[in-house]
Amino acid sequence: MSRPRLVWFALFILGGIGLAYNAFVRPHGMAQVFVERSEKTYIEAEIAPPIGAPKGEKPTTKWLASGDPALADGTAVAVPDQARVVVTKTDNVAPRIARERIANGEAAVSLSIIDSIGLWIAAFFTLAIFSFLWRDNPVYKFAESILVGVSAAYWMTLGFWATLVPNLFAKLAPETVKAWSMPSLPVDADGSLTPFFLALVPLILGLMLLMRLSPKGGWISVWPLAFIIGTTAGLKFVAFIEGDLMAQASNTITPLVALQDGQLQLGDSFGNVVLLVGVLSVLTYFFFSIEYKGRLGTMVGKVSRVGIWYLMITFGAAFGLTVMGRITLLSQRLEFLFGDWLWIIDPANVR
Amino acid sequence: MDRRWIFLAMMLAVGTPILVQLRPTETAGPLSKATFDAIEAMPEGSRVLLAFDYDPASEGELQPMANAFVHHCASKGHRLAFLALWPLGAQKATETVDTILKPFHPEYKLGTDYCMLGYKAGNEGVIKVIVTTLLQQFPTDASGTPLQEVPMLKGVANIQAFDLIINISAGYPGAKEWAQYATSAYPDAFTLLVGTTGVQSNQLYPYYPGQMEGMLVAIKGAAEYEVLVNEKYGKTKAIAEAQAAMRKSSGIGESETQVPPVLQEGQRRMGPQLIAHLLMVSLIVLGNVVYFATRTKGATR
Numbered sequence: 001m002s003r004p005r006l007v008w009f010a011l012f013i014l015g016g017i018g019l020a021y022n023a024f025v026r027p028h029g030m031a032q033v034f035v036e037r038s039e040k041t042y043i044e045a046e047i048a049p050p051i052g053a054p055k056g057e058k059p060t061t062k063w064l065a066s067g068d069p070a071l072a073d074g075t076a077v078a079v080p081d082q083a084r085v086v087v088t089k090t091d092n093v094a095p096r097i098a099r100e101r102i103a104n105g106e107a108a109v110s111l112s113i114i115d116s117i118g119l120w121i122a123a124f125f126t127l128a129i130f131s132f133l134w135r136d137n138p139v140y141k142f143a144e145s146i147l148v149g150v151s152a153a154y155w156m157t158l159g160f161w162a163t164l165v166p167n168l169f170a171k172l173a174p175e176t177v178k179a180w181s182m183p184s185l186p187v188d189a190d191g192s193l194t195p196f197f198l199a200l201v202p203l204i205l206g207l208m209l210l211m212r213l214s215p216k217g218g219w220i221s222v223w224p225l226a227f228i229i230g231t232t233a234g235l236k237f238v239a240f241i242e243g244d245l246m247a248q249a250s251n252t253i254t255p256l257v258a259l260q261d262g263q264l265q266l267g268d269s270f271g272n273v274v275l276l277v278g279v280l281s282v283l284t285y286f287f288f289s290i291e292y293k294g295r296l297g298t299m300v301g302k303v304s305r306v307g308i309w310y311l312m313i314t315f316g317a318a319f320g321l322t323v324m325g326r327i328t329l330l331s332q333r334l335e336f337l338f339g340d341w342l343w344i345i346d347p348a349n350v351r
Numbered sequence: 352m353d354r355r356w357i358f359l360a361m362m363l364a365v366g367t368p369i370l371v372q373l374r375p376t377e378t379a380g381p382l383s384k385a386t387f388d389a390i391e392a393m394p395e396g397s398r399v400l401l402a403f404d405y406d407p408a409s410e411g412e413l414q415p416m417a418n419a420f421v422h423h424c425a426s427k428g429h430r431l432a433f434l435a436l437w438p439l440g441a442q443k444a445t446e447t448v449d450t451i452l453k454p455f456h457p458e459y460k461l462g463t464d465y466c467m468l469g470y471k472a473g474n475e476g477v478i479k480v481i482v483t484t485l486l487q488q489f490p491t492d493a494s495g496t497p498l499q500e501v502p503m504l505k506g507v508a509n510i511q512a513f514d515l516i517i518n519i520s521a522g523y524p525g526a527k528e529w530a531q532y533a534t535s536a537y538p539d540a541f542t543l544l545v546g547t548t549g550v551q552s553n554q555l556y557p558y559y560p561g562q563m564e565g566m567l568v569a570i571k572g573a574a575e576y577e578v579l580v581n582e583k584y585g586k587t588k589a590i591a592e593a594q595a596a597m598r599k600s601s602g603i604g605e606s607e608t609q610v611p612p613v614l615q616e617g618q619r620r621m622g623p624q625l626i627a628h629l630l631m632v633s634l635i636v637l638g639n640v641v642y643f644a645t646r647t648k649g650a651t652r
Contacts, residue, residue, distance in 0.1 A: 159472075184491050242535045243532075244531070247538075324628075328570040
C-alpha cells in the first residue's frame, strides 16, 4: 500500500472508531436534532367592509387562524364549504430539554430523523471540502459538483419566484397569479385587480435579450443590452458623484490643527495630517503625465513614493482583515463539527 | 516544506482554542463605541430599519453582530423592520428573530413592535425606490399582510420615516450601496450604522464618520460591540426569566443569571483569532528570516 493510501486508511479507521465511540459509548450520543410539532388550522373567512366604507365596496376574504377573535365576534364569517387548511409547524428543541419532555411523555416532541440526517450530510460536505487541503480528490470533486448544481438550481428558482412572478407575471395577469401562486397580491381600492400593461416593455426587452441564443438574431439582443448599460450607468453615475466624489472630498477637508474647547487635540491633528498627506500622495502616484526627471519630476517622484507606502499599508491592512475573516469562517465550521455534530463542546449548555 | 504542514498547524491553531474555549478579554474601540452610542442616543420607540444583506457563507462574522444589534435595539424598546437585499438574508432575519427576539424579548409582537418585510430582488434599485416610496417595492410584508395594515408602519411613506438604518453587509449590494443611495443622497434624513465582513471593510472606512455613524469591522468589531451591549443589557429581566424557566425545566436549582451564550458568539470566536494570528505572524517572520538568511548565504557564495 502506498504511503498516502496508508495515511488515508489510518485516518478513516481512527475517524470511524472516534465516531462509533462518540455515538454509542458517550451517554447522549451525537448529532441528533429534536423538534416540537404543532398544528394550526386556518379558515378562509369573509370580512365585511368597515362602517362608513363607500357604497358597493365588496367584502374581502382572508385566511384566519381558527382561534382568531374576528371569527368569534362575527367580524369575519367562514366561507361556506371551504376546506380547512392545517399547517404543521416544527420548532427545534434543545436536546437536553427534548429528552426531559420525551421522558415526561410529551408526544409533540420527538427526534427528527430527517433533520438529523441533514446535519450528518452537512458534516460530510464540510469534511469533503476540507479534504482538498490534502489534495484534489473524488470526494472533494463530488462535493464541489453538488454545490455548483444546487447553487445554479437555487438561483434559477429564485429568479423565477422572486423576480419574474411578482415583477412581471403579477403585473400582466394579476387575477391568474393571485389565484395560482400569490394569494396575498394586493388588490385595488375597489377590490379588483388591474393589469399593468407597461410591464409588456420589460417582457419584450427580456425576450429580445434571449435572442442572443439565436444564431441569426443575435444582433437584436444588443438593443436591450444598450438599455441595461444606459440605465445602470445613469444610476451609478449619480450615486458615485454624490456618495464618493463629493462626499469623500468633503470628508477629506478637515482642520490640520484640531481644537476642542480651545485645547489642541494632538491625536486628531496627527490623524488629519496623515489623511491629507495620504490623499495627496496617492493621487500623485496615479498621476502618470509627468516623467520623474528634472526638478519637478523628481519632486513628483518622491511624493509618489510616499503614496506607494500608503498603498502598501492599505494592502497589508486589507490582507490582515481578509485573514481575520477567513479564520472566522474556519472557526465557525469547526464549531459546527465539534458542537452540532460531534457534541464534544457545548458552549450554549443545551445538551 | 510541504505546505500541508501549515494547513495542519492552522487547523490546530483554530481548533484547539475552540475545544479549550479560550476567550481573550475584549475592550471596545472607537468604531464599536460610536455604533453603540448611536443606538443608545435614539429615544425609546424609534423606528429602526435592519437590512440583512448577507447569507450563511458569512454568518460566522456577521451573525454575532446581527444578534447583538437586535438585542440592543429591542432592549432600548425600538421598533424594528427587517428587510433583505440578499435572498438568504430574509431567512437570517427570521432566525435572528427566533433566537434573540422571541426568547429574550417576549413582549415584542409581530406587526406592532417588529415586522418582516422579506427579500426584494433589485439590488441598489430597491434602495433607490424605497427612499421615496416604500409601498412600490413592498406592497405587503413577508407574510402577505398589506403594509398599510401593519401597525408599526402606519403613516410610513418611505424609509426616511425611520430614525436609524442598520445594515449588516457581506458585499454587493450592501453597506456601500446604502451609503451611496440613502445617506449620501439624503444626508439629513438618515443615520446609518454598518456591520461588515473583514474582507470589504477597508473599502468602507472612508465612509466613516461622514456617511456612516458607526461601523463594526469583522469578528473583532462584533466581539467589542457584544461587550458593550452585554455590559448594559446582558442580564435583563427577560433573560433572567428565560434562564429561570430553563433551569426549572431541567431540574437545576437556583443560580445566577448569565449572559446567554448566543450573545457571546463574537467573543468566543476571538480565541481562535488570537492563536491563528500568532501563528500567521510567526510564519511571516520565519519566512522572512529564512529568505534573508538564504539570500545572504547566496551572496556570500
